[in-house]
Amino acid sequence: MENTNLKTPADFLQKILGKPVYVRLHSGIYYKGTLACLDGYMNIALENTEELYEGKVTNSYGDAFIRGNNVLYISPA
Amino acid sequence: MENTNLKTPADFLQKILGKPVYVRLHSGIYYKGTLACLDGYMNIALENTEELYEGKVTNSYGDAFIRGNNVLYISPA
Amino acid sequence: MENTNLKTPADFLQKILGKPVYVRLHSGIYYKGTLACLDGYMNIALENTEELYEGKVTNSYGDAFIRGNNVLYISPA
């Protein structure tokens, strides 16, 4: 995290808007896509979305809206 | 997502109102139907609804009201 | 959904008050009955209620109060 004066996790997320990310859900499913936007509930809109399970692409959606309460973590791809 | 000045996930969802969508629930069940409307809790009303499990249509309802807390993601069909 | 100027899912539900509905719970159990009333938490009062599991009637209660957080979806029967 080059810019170390990030105060809150929300600052962290703002920094990776528009960038490719991995979103892992509780269920172990990963989504890879461009982080278009997100809100305070961690609801996420992804673009060019791929669904991965155990490293293999199982589906692709283009745009996808993911409900925040399912999210385990988000990290830059 | 052609229109890239979408600010929040809610903007994303507004753009696909009236269009065919997939709604995936925690349980792995999919619903395919026309997104009639939704509210802030992600409660969803679908029209011409089909229930799919592992790619096969297992049921169809016409209209269906889906309670938001079950929703994993929504994506354009 | 003949009347397409339904704004929110609550409008959808108001339209099917007094009509026969299916209520599916997380657990896969269905209830079929007349939708007497419901509130903002999706708590539901049904009349002439039948409980179904895998398509067979397993119980009938007449009136039944179902707590909203268990509801997966509601659709006209």
Add this chain to the structure above:
Amino acid sequence: MENTNLKTPADFLQKILGKPVYVRLHSGIYYKGTLACLDGYMNIALENTEELYEGKVTNSYGDAFIRGNNVLYISPA
């Protein structure tokens, strides 16, 4: 539900106060008893309470306080 001008599920529940009811929990356990009182969280106080599982009485408590978030449905016995 003889009196059909019940507006909300709470009206429904008020009508069966003091009467024998079945309370089914998520876990499939039933409680049969007299509905002494309940509050807005669906916390329930029962009198002359019997616990049933798969139709057989497995326990009896006299009075019992059941926490609302466990309740699946309530119906007149």
Add this chain to the structure above:
Amino acid sequence: MENTNLKTPADFLQKILGKPVYVRLHSGIYYKGTLACLDGYMNIALENTEELYEGKVTNSYGDAFIRGNNVLYISPA
């Protein structure tokens, strides 16, 4: 419940303060002890606490604080 003008479940619980109770949790574990006090979240402080599973005492703690969201029911011992 001798005193039948109990209005809410909280009244019920106040009546059994200082008395021996069973507290059953979601997990099927029972605690038997004296109900010292409880709060609006159903957090419970018990004295002379025994833990029972399938009718056998598996542990005893003296005092124990039980977090409310785990509680299934409370009944006089």
Add this chain to the structure above:
Amino acid sequence: MENTNLKTPADFLQKILGKPVYVRLHSGIYYKGTLACLDGYMNIALENTEELYEGKVTNSYGDAFIRGNNVLYISPA
């Protein structure tokens, strides 16, 4: 509980601050440590923390912050 004019469970917990406690989680894991402090959500900071499973020490951390929603009960060690 020697001092019986404890009004709420929070009073109970204040009395055992700075003392060795067991903290049992939903998952059956126990933590033994000194109760350094806790807040209204039952978030807990322990010092000299040991993790136990089925009576055996499986890990030790020194300090540990435990998120309240995982806590089943807390009792003096």
Add this chain to the structure above:
Amino acid sequence: MENTNLKTPADFLQKILGKPVYVRLHSGIYYKGTLACLDGYMNIALENTEELYEGKVTNSYGDAFIRGNNVLYISPA
């Protein structure tokens, strides 16, 4: 915890900002990384993050945002 005038768990967490920590999730997965920042919901931003399962590194992300409701505990590494 050298400085024993820590009043709340939040004070505890502030003291380990910028330091290596273990974050254990409900699922048994551990994350090891530098605690960059966290908020009131226990949402966590980690730097130089490694994912461990049963003691072995299964993944590494550099930065990672972990949603608070999944966190079991946090302890200094």
